Amino acid sequence: MVDMSINPATADTLIAAIAQDPVKLGVSDLHISYGGAPALSIVGLTVKEHEIFGIIGPANAGKTSFLKALNRMDTFNPNMRVKGEILFNGLNVRNLKNIYALRSRIGVVFPLPVGLPLTIYENVALSPRLRGINRTGDLDVIVERCLTRAALWDEVKDRLGSLGSLLSGGQQQRLTIARALSQEPDLLMLDEFSIAVDPVTTMRIEHVLKELKQDMTIILVTNLVQQARRLADRTAFFLAGECVEIGETEDLFSGDVKDQRTRDYVEGKFG
Amino acid sequence: MLEVNPLQRPMTTDFDSRDMDWYIDKIVQFLVFVAGISAIVFIIGIFVFITFEGFGFLLEDFSFREFFLSPFWEPSDEDVPEYGILALVAGTASVTGLAMIVAIPFSLGAAIFIGEFATGKLRESLKVLVELLAAIPSVVWGFIGLSIMNPLIIDLFDVPVGLNVLNAGVILGLMAAPIMTSIAEDALKAVPDRYREAAEALGATRWQVIYKTVLPAAKNGLLGAVLLGVGRGFGETMAVLMATGHAVNIPGSLFDPVRALTATIAAELGETAVGSPHYQALFTIGIFLFIITFLINLTADLIVRGIRKG
Numbered sequence: 001m002v003d004m005s006i007n008p009a010t011a012d013t014l015i016a017a018i019a020q021d022p023v024k025l026g027v028s029d030l031h032i033s034y035g036g037a038p039a040l041s042i043v044g045l046t047v048k049e050h051e052i053f054g055i056i057g058p059a060n061a062g063k064t065s066f067l068k069a070l071n072r073m074d075t076f077n078p079n080m081r082v083k084g085e086i087l088f089n090g091l092n093v094r095n096l097k098n099i100y101a102l103r104s105r106i107g108v109v110f111p112l113p114v115g116l117p118l119t120i121y122e123n124v125a126l127s128p129r130l131r132g133i134n135r136t137g138d139l140d141v142i143v144e145r146c147l148t149r150a151a152l153w154d155e156v157k158d159r160l161g162s163l164g165s166l167l168s169g170g171q172q173q174r175l176t177i178a179r180a181l182s183q184e185p186d187l188l189m190l191d192e193f194s195i196a197v198d199p200v201t202t203m204r205i206e207h208v209l210k211e212l213k214q215d216m217t218i219i220l221v222t223n224l225v226q227q228a229r230r231l232a233d234r235t236a237f238f239l240a241g242e243c244v245e246i247g248e249t250e251d252l253f254s255g256d257v258k259d260q261r262t263r264d265y266v267e268g269k270f271g
Numbered sequence: 272m273l274e275v276n277p278l279q280r281p282m283t284t285d286f287d288s289r290d291m292d293w294y295i296d297k298i299v300q301f302l303v304f305v306a307g308i309s310a311i312v313f314i315i316g317i318f319v320f321i322t323f324e325g326f327g328f329l330l331e332d333f334s335f336r337e338f339f340l341s342p343f344w345e346p347s348d349e350d351v352p353e354y355g356i357l358a359l360v361a362g363t364a365s366v367t368g369l370a371m372i373v374a375i376p377f378s379l380g381a382a383i384f385i386g387e388f389a390t391g392k393l394r395e396s397l398k399v400l401v402e403l404l405a406a407i408p409s410v411v412w413g414f415i416g417l418s419i420m421n422p423l424i425i426d427l428f429d430v431p432v433g434l435n436v437l438n439a440g441v442i443l444g445l446m447a448a449p450i451m452t453s454i455a456e457d458a459l460k461a462v463p464d465r466y467r468e469a470a471e472a473l474g475a476t477r478w479q480v481i482y483k484t485v486l487p488a489a490k491n492g493l494l495g496a497v498l499l500g501v502g503r504g505f506g507e508t509m510a511v512l513m514a515t516g517h518a519v520n521i522p523g524s525l526f527d528p529v530r531a532l533t534a535t536i537a538a539e540l541g542e543t544a545v546g547s548p549h550y551q552a553l554f555t556i557g558i559f560l561f562i563i564t565f566l567i568n569l570t571a572d573l574i575v576r577g578i579r580k581g
Contacts, residue, residue: 076468078390104474114469117488126483127473176469183473 022049030084054232058271061238072099107180113172115164123164150178170201328551346549362529367504369440382455405449416442416514434516437525447500458492498571508533
């Protein structure tokens with residue numbers, strides 16, 4: 001278990017800050033590099049509670065590296081170095097003793113859908129089982145709720161026992177979302193989720209995300225500029241390892257930007 | 272003035288002839304075909320050969336009941352020779368069974384460590400070491416059984432003889448473990464990393480990832496590894512000849528000496544008259560072994576193939 005206690009002084013400022021402008025994620029002075037080659041630098045970035053925070057940018061901008069640093073998936077890659085501070089619920093994720101407990105609170109949806117080679121039911125029940133929920137009745141409720149919220153229940157309710165990895169691409173991606181929701185995450189991170197998904201399914205998932213915003217914070221990394229415009233409350237523009245601009249999505253798309261490169265990217269002049 | 276471009280191929284209509292490359296291609300195709308088909312030819316050839324050699328026995332002296340159900344293997348009895356392989360089957364089965372009890376936890380553990388936990392140099396050197404272990408000749412293992420395990424078992428368990436099921440089973444287990452490790456590790460490696468990442472992203476610990484995701488996904492390959500180990504155990508000759516004690520006996524305990532099917536052929540074939548019932552009976556054992564190992568390997572192969580498809 002993560003030690004959730006914080007010292008009283010910071011607790012006060014935190015409570016005050018949350019009352020004002022609830023911050024889910026605070027990033028400062030973040031530097032990510034692979035084998036010495038810098039991949040992403042961020043001076044400061046905050047994600048507020050219950051917002052959809054969009055991250056746009058062309059390939060190699062550092063978007064995926066950012067997500068990996070957040071839930072400590074950098075442990076997979078011995079080349080990856082992360083320096084700086086990432087506060088999640090006020091805790092610096094870079095100094096955690098139990099990264100598994102951190103990951104269990106952050107849902108991730110990968111670019112290509114990954115249906116685990118388990119049944120549809122077990123795909124969604126896995127995370128609750130890991131948390132120690134084993135009663136069939138409880139699991140049934142969780143599985144149905146998560147699949148329903150991911151707009152997949154009606155399509156699979158009669159074949160929960162078949163393999164999740166045999167579903168179609170769009171269905172697998174919704175299964176992945178259901179699995180992420182089964183974590184009851186504080187934060188849901190989606191990394192270019194619509195790459196391998198047809199447009200109709202993409203619109204269904206986007207609709208789902210708008211509803212999920214009530215219950216959690218969402219970080220949406222996307223290479224589709226218009227997707228960020230449709231969904232994100234605020235959007236950051238990453239370019240070649242630099243966080244160029246962060247602003248209200250409306251401002252970014254109405255041309256109210258500080259950096260010319262943002263305008264060019266949003267208008268489709270490059271990328 | 273005509274400018275000649277050296278890279279420009281001239282336009283011709285006489286390219287339609289069988290040139291050197293065409294013939295080389297045909298020859299190579301033929302040679303590769305022969306090499307490929309030879310596996311089938313050899314296997315059929317061996318089967319025909321041992322069947323042919325054992326044929327007379329199968330027609331005349333063979334009694335299904337005696338062969339499979341009699342525990343007495345007394346081919347050199349001058350009055351009434353008996354050809355019962357029950358005790359030999361029991362010997363082979365008990366030794367192979369114990370070998371699997373030894374080898375399965377060892378090889379699965381090693382495969383999981385090499386495949387899932389070890390990284391970099393450690394992982395590479397372990398893989399090389401495992402392959403080296405798999406290449407140790409079986410007579411060396413037999414020697415270890417004879418000269419190290421034998422006195423050790425006598426000392427540890429206070430028994431008169433250390434050449435028995437326990438000795439041969441442990442030796443055979445250690446022999447089979449490296450090849451099983453190798454195949455099991457291949458099976459683990461065949462599980463895509465995205466499954467591991469997805470499971471870890473859910474907050475699963477390393478062990479939970481392996482236990483809940485990797486092992487279920489690799490289970491067919493792992494089963495194939497075990498079956499190949501069983502096949503190895505059935506077919507192994509020299510080590511079991513040296514370590515079992517080579518006494519025809521249905522074992523009642525781990526400390527009873529036994530005799531294996533393969534060892535019987537190896538020990539007796541040189542001393543029988545070619546074409547005699549005894550000689551032919553040994554070949555009938557050969558047919559039996561051939562069919563058993565063929566079936567085991569075929570099952571293992573089908574199982575391993577099964578995962579590759581799914």
